[in-house]
């Protein structure tokens with residue numbers, strides 16, 4: 001429905017309708033769980049430990065379907081189907097601009113979050129996307145007080161800044177953005193010819209509308225510099241990937257403390273080293289009471305640490321690779337004759353549709369073409 005509203009009907013009203021239903025049903029009624037964002041972890045776990053974990057079909061579909069739609073129609077899932085995106089969209093009334101340089105830097109956070117979510121899920125440690133979901137407390141009207149406060153602050157921020165969670169935190173959003181940039185059909189402000197009136201430009205809450213490029217000498221010089229930089233970044237891309245992998249792998253032992261068994265093992269070790277200690281932690285007490293075999297725990301710890309070495313290298317490599325790709329992309333300048341949407345950033349909210357005079361199908365005067 002959002003795909004139809006964004007590509008054919010150009011109707012924000014339909015998108016708002018879908019958003020309201022999504023917040024009410026997926027958000028408050030289904031309490032935001034299970035969702036596509038969290039499904040990343042199930043997929044990572046199924047890939048890492050397919051022999052012991054079978055991903056439920058519905059979770060697999062939740063992961064794949066929005067990506068598939070993004071591949072054909074752009075991020076229509078973000079447009080109104082995702083309750084988290086819809087909630088931020090519905091409360092947004094003003095858009096304070098964030099500079100592109102700051103947005104670029106903050107745009108790394110979702111990738112780092114994604115890398116760590118994969119690491120902790122694949123090693124059977126924690127599902128951090130679920131644990132640190134900022135809106136779940138709002139949808140459930142209760143829960144961890146720290147997360148409720150964080151969610152409330154994000155929501156207040158969403159009133160003044162377009163979709164902060166989607167842009168600077170959501171790990172699934174970056175996957176949708178990636179698919180969307182490969183999409184055959186990107187979301188367009190208008191199906192008619194763009195007349196460069198600039199009216200849509202500032203309407204976008206996520207700064208996804210790119211202005212036409214000029215072709216003067218200064219720009220040509222900049223472009224040439226950009227080409228040189230691209231070659232340099234392509235050369236250092238493997239270096240960044242390997243450095244990221246090695247750096248995170250060097251921390252794998254410390255990171256593995258997030259696994260229950262490793263943490264328990266370390267607790268046992270430290271309490272064994274303190275002779276005459278009678279203040280056993282509840283977990284250590286439970287371990288002794290259950291009569292668990294310390295050797296079995298040690299074997300488990302060795303296996304967990306081994307898998308941490310592998311997955312922390314993968315996660316670190318991913319972060320380094322993404323940083324390299326983002327640098328390359330920063331130096332790539334596309335030529336545009338008219339205003340165009342940036343497929344990976346556009347969340348298909350439909351806000352710009354109402355600003356475009358071409359969608360209203362009414363002739364505009366020359367004065368109306370001046371920026372607001």
Ligand code: SF4
Pocket residue numbers: 037077078079082083084085086165166167170171172173174176
């Ligand atoms: S980017 Fe926003 S709308 Fe899209 S999946 Fe993430 S939270 Fe949902």
Ligand code: SF4
Pocket residue numbers: 187189203204205206207208209341342345346347348349350351352353
């Ligand atoms: S549909 Fe929304 S996110 Fe996409 S370009 Fe238009 S205003 Fe921006």
